Amino acid sequence: MGKTDRNTQELHPPAHSNEVKISFPREHVMLLTFNRPKALNAMTSTMVSDIKNILDWFEQEPYLWVVILTGEGRVFCAGADLINWKQREQSGETKDDQADVAGNPNGFASISRRSSSAKPIIAAVNGGAYGGGTEIVLNCDLVIASEDATFALPEVKVGVVAIQGGIPRLARIAGHQLASEMLLTGRNISAKDAATRFGFVNKVVPKSQVLSTALAWAAEINANSPDAVQSTKRALLLSNQHGSVEDTVLTHVWSKESTRAFKSSNIKEGLSAFSERRKPHWLNPAKL
Template sequence: MAQHTFNRQPPAQSYGLVSFPVQHVMLVVFNRPKALNAMTSDAEYELEALWEWYDDEPSLRCAIVTGAGRAFCAGMDLKEWNQINQRKRDGIPEKRPMDPPTTGFGGLSRRSGKKPIIAAVNGLAMGGGFEIIANLDLIVAAKSATFALPEAKIGVVANAGSLPRLARTIGRPRATEMALTGRSISAAEAREFGFLNAITEDAPADSDVLERPVVQKALEYAALIIKNSPDSVIVSRAGILAGWEHGSAENAVRVHRQTWDKIMADGHNFHEGVQAFVEKRAPRWVDSKL
């Protein structure tokens, strides 16, 4: 594991295992394998704080998220959800508001954020687990991974942000098929839909997380990203999100340029990159101040 010095330490996590396998990269492992990494409401808020810390920590430039055991994430802990609903029916107040974070399920399904996050989907991704993936920047999956939005089968709705995003990413007919039938799709189908960047071989059941081909592939993508200017990565990602969120491509371009052009041009990395190219040397990037 790489040695890091942070401005402040990452927030404590009871659900996710946090490590830093290489310089500038954070790895988060959803770690509740006996429950297929189903997520409690407490875990959602812990993770939201972690992603905010990640965006604020200058030395980190890319993150990867995966799951322990045979699942990526099976979504919300339905046992906890049922208990919460029962208390509501009985008029018993909760100790704190039980609404999900404003950044969505696991702090990710509606996150805009600043820096990229790569999904390394090691197995089953259902409900909220799939909604998380639908909003991440790159998606790598093991060939046995499966994806589903089964909410309609139990009388609820996938309302953590994935439905409009999926309609744009994979098209209305395929998004409709997933949401209204609730059927699972394979990694091969997801790749055919244009949902995945890559598919890898499966890992042996007893393999270490870092040894999994799906995590290794995610680390390869991360290595390519962190070689580039951290400012350029942040601003390029913002431009992609603007195009995704705005109805008009030209409006997205205008807003993006008004927001970022001067800030980029005033930064060290903007000048360092061009200077390094002219001098035929590797650029010496500094941590982003954006």
């Protein structure tokens, strides 16, 4: 696709445990898999540390343009490891939980509030997404779900709160009443309802097609200028942070991603390819 494509063997991701897996199934695409299938991919502190390090590296690697998140086994992510949480509660380790949430800009699993990256994140939801798992999904840019997938924010059922970004994000997407339906009852909703009623799933497909569909969408994104895509995502993120169109426009136009898009060789390549009626050959974006 690009003149600077290279063998993925030249990529050097950070060391990580076997609780996550990473691979590079297509040019410019990283697949990050939660890998605790027997525990329904419930998050541990080790997983969170691994995911943070991997995504921080992904954000700085020019060759990688899109990341797909999925879960090994029958569940995407069952949220927090509640057994471990109970043990921490009994030992007194949770006394600073509020400060931990406030001081963690990346949120649950280092994903649910992550806004530092302008690279697209696709969720390939192969089964249930519960609690923090749904909070992860709500912070993804695109969501492909299997027909049998279910989603829930059941925190109130066990005396805790979906405090890692799920509440305001769902309210923005679905509106107050529908968000209340999920959050105050804790009930499960189907993939179909998540797509048609609540509006946070883009496409529902047979389970066998979840990953292939996510990869196809990633390829469609990567057929476009990576500079333009990343600048566009930055504008989308800013839209959630600012109260007015004008504030968003002015903040975006002077952002690092916007400046790079205006000055990059890819804008020249895109305009030349259009006028010459050929496919563009995109270059990896410059590091910000």
